Amino acid sequence: MSLRLYLSSPNISVKCYNAICEAKIEVYKDALYGTKYIDAVRNGEIGEDDPVLVLSVDGAQLYRDKKSDCWIYIWVLLNLSLHKRYKKRYILPGGTIPGKPKNFDSYLYIGLHHLSALQREGLPMWDTLKKKVIDTNPYLALATADGPGLAMLDGTVGHTGALGAPCYYPAHLKPHNYNVAGCDHDSIDVSRPLPPRSIEEYEEKLAFVLASANQTQFELRRKQTGIAKPTIFSGILRRAKITDLFPLDIMHALNLNIPELHHRLMRGTMDCIAPDSKDTWVEWAVFMDNDWWEAHG
Structure with a gap:
C-alpha cells in the first residue's frame, strides 16, 4: 500500500502531534516528544499535514542452517499513533536486497530518489477528516540501523x-x-x-x-x-540535520542479545570458568531443573 493510501484511509486515525509543541510534556514516551522534532515543527520545517518518516535497515538470515543473508529496509510513519505505528499492516516496505550488499547506496538510491521526487513535487492526498485534497511534503526524521548497518547509511567507518x-x-x-x-x-x-x-x-x-x-x-x-x-542522505532536501539523522537502533540489544543471555543464565547453559562453578548457580538459575523448565512452558 502506498503512502497516499495509508494516510488517506478512513480507517487510519492520524494523531495530531503538532499539539505537542504547545503542551507541557510530563512523560517522554515517543520519539516525537524530542526537542529536535518540536523545533522542526515550530520553525516550519514540518507542516501540519506532512508525513514524517523513519527509514529502518537490518540484515536477516532467511534459513536457520543455510547461508542466506539478505537486507531489508522499511519506512515507518511517525504520524500514526503509537498503538498502530509499528504493526506490520502499517509498515511500508522499502526494499529487499539479496546477499550482503557491497554498495548499499546503489540499492537505497531507488527509494531515496522516489522520496526526493515527492519532496520536490509535493504529494497531494485526500484528507478524510477535512474532506478535501491537501498538499503534503514528506519529511525524513530518522534513518536507523544497528552498529554495522549504520556505517552504510551515514558514511562513517563503523563500530570497529x-x-x-x-x-x-x-x-x-x-x-x-x-x-x-x-x-x-x-x-x-x-x-x-x-x-x-x-x-x-x-x-x-x-x-x-x-x-x-x-x-x-x-x-x-x-x-x-x-x-x-559523504552519506547519500545529504541529497535529501527535507530531513533532519546529518548529525541528528542517524540514531543507533538497539533492537538487537532488547530483542535478541539480552533475552539470549538471560535464557542461558537461567538455564545454566552459559560457559563457566573456574573457580566459578554452576553448582553455586542453583539459587537463581532455577531452570537448570528440566522439570521446572517444562512446567513453565
Whole structure:
C-alpha cells in the first residue's frame, strides 16, 4: 500500500502531534516528544499535514542452517499513533536486497530518489477528516540501523574504527594500567554527557577527508575523523540535520542479545570458568531443573 493510501484511509486515525509543541510534556514516551522534532515543527520545517518518516535497515538470515543473508529496509510513519505505528499492516516496505550488499547506496538510491521526487513535487492526498485534497511534503526524521548497518547509511567507518560508530555498550570507565595512544582519555561521567556533534564540525571533517591527495592520506584522515565518505542522505532536501539523522537502533540489544543471555543464565547453559562453578548457580538459575523448565512452558 502506498503512502497516499495509508494516510488517506478512513480507517487510519492520524494523531495530531503538532499539539505537542504547545503542551507541557510530563512523560517522554515517543520519539516525537524530542526537542529536535518540536523545533522542526515550530520553525516550519514540518507542516501540519506532512508525513514524517523513519527509514529502518537490518540484515536477516532467511534459513536457520543455510547461508542466506539478505537486507531489508522499511519506512515507518511517525504520524500514526503509537498503538498502530509499528504493526506490520502499517509498515511500508522499502526494499529487499539479496546477499550482503557491497554498495548499499546503489540499492537505497531507488527509494531515496522516489522520496526526493515527492519532496520536490509535493504529494497531494485526500484528507478524510477535512474532506478535501491537501498538499503534503514528506519529511525524513530518522534513518536507523544497528552498529554495522549504520556505517552504510551515514558514511562513517563503523563500530570497529578508531572513531567508530555509536554502540549501546560503550565503556565509560578507563581501565587500570591502560595506556593506548589515541585512546587514553579519562573516564566519562555519565551524569554529564558529552556534547552532541555539530553540523559545522561534521562538514569541516568531511571536507578534510574529501581533500585527501592520495589513498594513504585518505586512510589517515579517515582514521582521524571516523568519516569514510559523504552519506547519500545529504541529497535529501527535507530531513533532519546529518548529525541528528542517524540514531543507533538497539533492537538487537532488547530483542535478541539480552533475552539470549538471560535464557542461558537461567538455564545454566552459559560457559563457566573456574573457580566459578554452576553448582553455586542453583539459587537463581532455577531452570537448570528440566522439570521446572517444562512446567513453565
